[in-house]
Amino acid sequence: MAVGTMTFAPLVPWPLLALACVALLSFTAWTLVLRKRSRPQQPWKPAALRSAAVLLLLLAALRPGWTGGQAQTGTADLDVFFVVDTSTSMAAEDYKGTSPRLSGVQQDVMAIAKELAGAKFSLITFDNKATVRVPLTQDATALQTAMATLQPQNSRYAKGSSVTGAAQLLKDRLQTARQQHPGRPALVFYAGDGENTSAEAPSPMDSANVAGGAVLGYGTGQGGRMKETSNADAGYVRDRTSDTPQDAVSRMDEGQLRTIADQLHVPYTHRTGTEPTSDMLSHARPGAITAMTPDGPGRVELYWLLALAAFLLAIHEPLRHLTALQSLRPAVRKEPTP
Structure with a gap:
């Protein structure tokens, strides 16, 4: 199956997605700088991964794809x-x-x-x-x-x-x-x-x-x-x-x-x-529409790859909390020796 150029079919107008991306990146940068100044010992990786997951979802909403495949x-x-x-x-x-x-x-x-x-x-x-x-x-x-x-x-x-x-x-x-x-x-x-x-x-x-x-x-x-x-x-x-x-x-x-x-x-x-x-x-189609052919150019959707990557990044968060919970152990009370 031959593929061609990259195309986009956004779910919402792309200016809104671009604005959301800029806002997300600005908020992430501001958060990391503030964290480094006030709490330098606190790990920055979880916050960065969460932001990356959201960014990937925004990119997936652009619905990227390659021209190719078949369509009517x-x-x-x-x-x-x-x-x-x-x-x-x-x-x-x-x-x-x-x-x-x-x-x-x-x-x-x-x-x-x-x-x-x-x-x-x-x-x-x-x-x-x-x-x-x-x-x-x-x-x-x-x-x-x-x-x-x-x-x-x-x-x-x-x-x-x-x-x-x-x-x-x-x-x-x-x-x-x-x-x-x-x-x-x-x-x-x-x-x-x-x-x-x-x-x-x-x-x-x-x-x-x-x-x-x-x-x-x-x-x-x-x-x-x-x-x-x-x-x-x-x-x-x-x-x-x-x-x-x-x-x-x-x-x-x-x-x-x-x-x-x-x-x-x-x-x-x-x-x-x-x-x-x-x-x-019988009278619903506009006259400009031609007869259907089964082998016309189609489109190979790629948004699911970005969504999958976002899921893999986001799953780190519950796994991190689960690991933290498992590391907790109830304190062992020592009985005084007679």
Whole structure:
């Protein structure tokens, strides 16, 4: 396998990493000088090893690598953002009959990731607030783990959510991705039921920097009941707005979803669990993306070597304390001679 030039794909903007490195080196130098002046007999090696371990982790965050290997060239130059609604309504049991809506999202997201193998993926979720669950990465396993553990918001903490609650966070992430990799297309797949429970009107989604994608809708007009938590034994959310409380029913709002699709300039598709994955991707890819080929240039990741070296340096600390503990011996009390 031939390798080429060194490249970097930082997990966070490199100026922040550079600032952290400078701060670490300055703090280490100041600490060692202060230690030498005030406590010259105290060993300096442990502090230096700890700082070296942190420095290696910061360098690993730059994600160095050699060009080489193989990748699917049709998708290797794509950033794919999944924006997933995790509000309580996504627990409504009207997907494929009686399954929670979020289970459909989990299946579809991983199906898309499989079709776009080689791309970088990011997962953003929103309910009362928006959160980046997975930053842009080519590690599909990280995305799979995050999706497998994703749960709807506990009804106890639900305070009303906007269907565009992730609009600003998505906009910021798209801008950052474009600044780091100019010209790299970004796809956005929005997955939700369109039910807006916020007292405020949804803010519009910004289509800037969005090259394609789709809005995926889940649920039915008839709606479904929602479990209070993901626990199988949990009760259903109750509607207590009337004198006779009953199980609350969540109904999808396709009108809201179509509006979001129009704002992002991407197609809308209703997902019921019977449609093929091609329905989500038939109009989602930007026209600049070429057909996939299995033998395009890839990238050999080297960050794990730096992480391993940091681990080997850091393990010295617990070993040092363990050795110190083992060296301690209980004092032997001498009995007075008669």
